[in-house]
Amino acid sequence: MALDVFAPWDDPNAKPLIQFQNVTKRFGDFTAIDDLTVDIFEKEFFALLGPSGCGKTTMMRMLAGFETPTEGKILLAGQDIGAVPPNKRAVNMMFQSYALFPHLSIWENIAFGLKRDKMPKDQIGERVEEMLRLTRLEKFARRKPHQISGGQRQRVALARSLAKAPKLLLLDEPLGALDKKLRQETQFELMDIQETTGTTFVIVTHDQEEAMTVASRVAVMDHGKIIQVSTPDVIYEAPNSTYVADFIGDVNLISGKADPQGDKLHMHWAEGQPAVVGSPLDGATKGQDVHYAIRPEKVSISAEKPENAANAIQGEVHDIAYLGNISTYHVQLPGGQIIKAQSANNRRISRRAFTWEDKVWLSWTDTAGVFLER
């Protein structure tokens, strides 16, 4: 598959399209971006993910030219773009509110940027038609923005920002205003369009599912810093911190003391409970504070103690969240801690094996979770 091969970030010779070099941005006393360095490559679909106020929007606005870095440099194709005003950058942005001009028709909205470039009239017409086709908006060309639906407006905003064929397209929470079903459809549409046009996309979102779906790489941010940049699967399977593990998806976090034994790491975490066994953590010494993160779907639940399981703990079913296709069991351990275990509902609910206050065994292999230092 082509997507698997596309990994310029692993190629030391690849030239990044965008380089943040020790960029810091302060607003008065508040540091929005804190000494941040990251490379984004051509044709990438790069997601900036984080809670509100983490600095992801500021990063995007610096790329668009609405903010200038307080310190450090931003390079676009090797050129410092710090002093270039927004109207002179080969960068376009799709705004969170879409920012469609309400007094102009859909056609005129899409043509707006092309007219500013003094493009000949017939070429503008062709380009607008092309954009309308790409976003399936041909029928609405003559309408005003308030005469079309939210999903259509979102596509107009996308068409308008793509019309000038920018080197880089910025998308600020592009799907935030859509309902869930439409959002999922649109995510795939976005990926298709990104692939067809070959444009580099940088998307800002607080929705981890969205970031995981669309992005080639995800940068998880917190307090103006990038905590981890990696492909969605690495972010999910091998988070580098409890912050990332907790932010992406559902996770069980257990804290304890490290105890390296051979090629495995044991972690003592509660009196009278067996140690958690897992793959080692580099540089962990005996007695060090460590955390263990394990995803609920990697925890099995059974009535009998499973044989040969590396990790097995007994508990009591405290709560069951029934989600239709899967159920999440909240199992309370004798110490009071809750561990979540997920299992597919491959039987009808009336024949469910476990119910409230049942004694159950939780088990997982020694490679199912990861140890984390922080």
Place this chain on the structure above:
Amino acid sequence: MRRLLIAVPFLWLLALFIVPFAIVFKISLSDLAVAIPPYTPTLDIAEGWAGLKAFFAELDFENYIWLTEDDLYWKAYLSSFKIAVISTLLTLLVGYPIAYGIARAPQEWRAMLFMLVILPFWTSFLIRVYSWMGILSQEGYLNQVLLWIGVINEPLIILNTNIAVYIGIVYTYLPFMILPIYAALEKLDISLLEAAEDLGCSRFSAFWLVTVPLSKQGIIAGSFLVFIPTIGEFVIPSLLGGSRTLMIGKVLWEEFFSNRDWPVASAVAVVLLLILIIPIVLFQRNEQKQREANQ
């Protein structure tokens, strides 16, 4: 109960607009007479049906014909129209930047800035116009300051010219221009301007292509709010304007009080009202459009 509620505004209109208008209209169809009131005929109900017939037989459109025969009147209408158009444009020119400034000012400043715009209304309109006489006259403050700085050697003659009238009108009606434009600009989403810049506009062209078209409704509303009262304005031209400032409000006043020709004065008033109906209808239509656009 419901009908009663609906009837209230209609009764209000009937008592304060339709009835007075009918009286003025009737006077405009009458003839001048040396009597109290100074016109004939007056309706004598005691004579019954015959009296009513005689009353209507005496009414005619003579005064309206007179308005077309003497060129004073149409010149006054035209001159009023011209002064109203020019002063509306001047008010727009002064008011737009002020409204823009307030709309872009930090939130905590806006209330105070508004206060400053509205504050002059707390003083009597007449006193404010009189004080302009003190400023603009040949020995007035403006000339004193300019002479003192040395910008001019001789005092400027401003008072009793059309310039003084324009100054007075712009000053008086400025808030009516600022408020609707501010209301339009305040709603303007800043991200639209950012989008325009992002798509290649300079700050200036973003202003022309986005800010101005989107404040159009405010500009139209403000212009009508200035234009409509200005066309019939009487106090400002008679206090600040000279003998050559011709405005229909002044003509009306002179017909009424100097000539004591109530019928002609009434005819002038009725025609003025008919002329004003056009911009008022246009204004209403603009408001309607705005309401629909907001829905």
